């Protein structure tokens with residue numbers, strides 16, 4: 013049964029009434045009119061002290077009695093057949109407890125189609141290639157594993173495993189892989205079927221245009237490099253498996269292991285109390301999780317298997333490269349008439365190189381055609397990387413729009429506003445205006461001629477962000493109040509650094525009239541039985557918080573019912589405020605702890621589940637970023653001076669951590685724009701920079717001033733009105749920086765990263781690189 | 782390569798271009814900490830006739846005020862001893878080659894990358910890890926400032942930043958932004974917390990903006 017309710021949505025101050033269909037049992041919706049005490053305030057992280065004192069235990073820090081250390085042997089060849097693996101010498105080394113060789117073609121076959129298989133098209137088993145030999149498809153693929161009493165012995169043992177390979181021709185270069193006759197990564201070839209989308213008719217659209225721009229943009233392969241590498245600690249107790257894992261999704265990790273070992277899910281427990289980042293590369297158990305459990309099983313002892321930085325950069329995921337040709341047509345007044353995007357890119361042996369999201373979502377245009385193609389190469393596999401496809405797609409789209417603005421003599425911001433997508437709260441317009449003001453956009457001048465030698469030039473640029481995932485069921489939570497006054501909020505979910513733990517406490521505290529630090533949060537454990545989706549796609553809070561709220565409301569109801577007689581009142585006339593239960597007249601009250609102590613049971617608890625998003629409600633999270641840069645035309649060095657980033661997440665839960673998340677997205681994208689690229693060596697097919705020295709990540713010296721702006725825009729797809737914020741801030745930064753650089757030097761940037769040599773090439777000072 | 786023609790993301794990269802590309806940019810990574818505080822070069826082990834290793838040797842280390850004895854092979858780094866043998870896991874291993882600062886500890890009060898130092902070479906020195914920063918009860922003001930300013934997200938890099946910042950404040954109680962940046966130049970945070978780390982350190986030195994929590 014559903015009921016209809018009238019609620020207010022929209023921006024603070026500019027809200028309007030709408031009617032929504034709400035499932036039975038939903039608490040009063042926190043709409044734009046809701047006055048909340050804790051939600052939306054800046055709240056310190058509950059686990060801050062554990063993190064600044066070094067007591068927080070990450071998977072990497074887990075140590076169990078009798079624990080062994082695992083290590084993986086990886087192929088040095090980018091493409092080869094394994095003829096034989098001889099582990100005799102390694103097994104005999106003192107301290108080595110177990111060696112496992114992965115010689116069967118389908119060794120990790122059961123991981124296919126899992127969230128994190130990395131082997132999406134492994135289908136050689138029993139193929140036409142004669143004897144069943146395992147085929148290696150990228151340098152760094154797993155060949156064998158050992159478990160030993162110390163990490164040093166495990167390392168030594170790897171060198172004693174004798175592997176005979178039959179090297180096969182390989183291809184690591186995107187364009188070479190597309191040529192007929194190129195070495196084949198898969199028997200089917202190197203080209204995935206193209207994906208084509210069309211709305212309207214671009215031919216007609218371009219005919220109607222007064223101006224058309226076109227260009228080709230490229231982006232490199234980027235590596236996640238979460239600072240905690242992939243890894244797990246596995247322990248078997250009879251037929252039960254317990255794993256501590258560095259994962260963004262404890263439940264997905266559990267399910268993969270259950271499937272691999274043919275166990276009921278209930279026999280596998282996965283925990284992740286603290287997690288050192290993921291950014292999309294840590295879904296599912298993957299080979300690492302499975303190997304940890306295999307080693308532990310065979311050695312009959314707990315095993316810790318953590319990858320080192322090099323392995324992390326070879327075999328745990330990446331953001332695919334892209335080559336994007338884009339053509340955009342518009343009327344004299346800036347109204348878009350057509351966008352045509354053709355792209356291809358490589359995610360190594362995996363797909364995932366699509367980039368058309370921004371073109372399809374960001375602006376309103378009647379005629380849009382997108383043609384995308386994954387190209388396979390003998391390189392490590394792609395994994396989702398914070399807003400998959402969007403930073404790449406945004407770079408090409410926003411660059412082309414800037415070029416179009418300059419061509420038409422329009423302000424780039426006006427051009428975007430002209431074509432914005434009508435949405436419920438007009439929140440994007442606010443974001444444009446607030447961020448433009450923060451950067452001082454009115455100072456922007458159209459680019460002038462290419463600068464004279466040695467000049468330092470400044471420029472301004474901008475870009476739009478949107479993200480459209482809203483979360484939803486299943487997600488469960490329990491809130492418990494014990495007679496000793498302890499309040500617990502339980503959900504199996506994981507906190508990947510975004511502040512999930514604190515957000516759960518904030519919502520519980522709001523409902524129970526407490527302070528967030530009075531709520532004890534239990535998360536990161538499948539044994540809670542309280543399901544949560546993986547933390548990816550900006551869906552964690554949107555999925556779990558509405559369930560947390562409903563559970564807290566249930567516990568509240570029970571507590572008030574119990575306290576009512578003592579206060580001589582009806583439960584409906586009671587409220588929970590500042591740690592007390594008060595009558596509506598304010599006449600009588602009792603402290604929270606006192607009320608709990610008077611409970612007739614040791615604990616009251618309420619469990620609730622996420623209901624579907626309210627029909628017709630919800631929408632994208634939007635954002636706008638503006639950048640100011642300085643370009644030294646003598647050295648080609650780009651310095652980002654300032655970035656203003658305005659975003660909304662529907663209702664902001666914790667202003668402090670939300671702003672941190674904006675900073676984080678901006679910085680990661682700045683790094684992508686200026687520094688990051690995985691470099692492969694063609695002849696040997698290996699990664700040349702699988703470390704943090706040659707794979708550059710922005711550090712303190714590159715930091716600009718960042719102005720994070722949270723715009724509150726109540727939305728009501730769920731009882732809290734929360735939307736996701738993980739991905740949006742990383743989307744437009746690279747585009748905004750590239751536009752600012754183009755604005756500074758009067759030449760269009762078409763390739764990331766914007767390295768000094770490229771800038772000098774754009775300025776005609778060195779040959780193009 | 783002509784405009785408008787299809788280009789490749791990486792095929793045009795020569796070895797020379799690669800080296801150029803990685804050679805510029807963040808020149809500070811791996812340099813900041815070292816530049817600010819040259820790693821203490823240990824005196825060569827006394828030639829007392831004893832040959833150490835390759836098997837495990839007994840080793841006494843003074844960590845956070847307590848002397849502890851471990852048996853490790855001479856090739857084992859200070860970082861691995863702290864983490865794997867003494868269970869002091871606050872110090873993180875992130876790159877294991879002096880590129881990120883996650884493993885920073887204080888050696889006689891000066892910050893060093895413990896992944897770049899053999900445990901043997903830390904004998905007789907006073908080692909302070911992140912676990913030894915806070916007073917008996919409560920937190921060091923710097924740790925409190927990190928929490929107040931939300932200078933951490935996943936927190937994996939945080940111990941290294943706290944250690945390096947503490948070393949800075951110990952010798953320069955009122956650093957300015959440029960000094961903070963430079964000191965922390967050799968540290969990486971993938972979650973992107975730098976601006977708030979700067980704020981936290983500046984605030985302890987009395988140069989920060991008020992916190993909003």
Ligand code: FES
Nearest residue numbers: 877879882884896
């Ligand atoms: S782990 Fe020592 S500097 Fe990175």
Ligand code: FES
Nearest residue numbers: 934936970971972
């Ligand atoms: S807080 Fe996650 S790496 Fe710094």
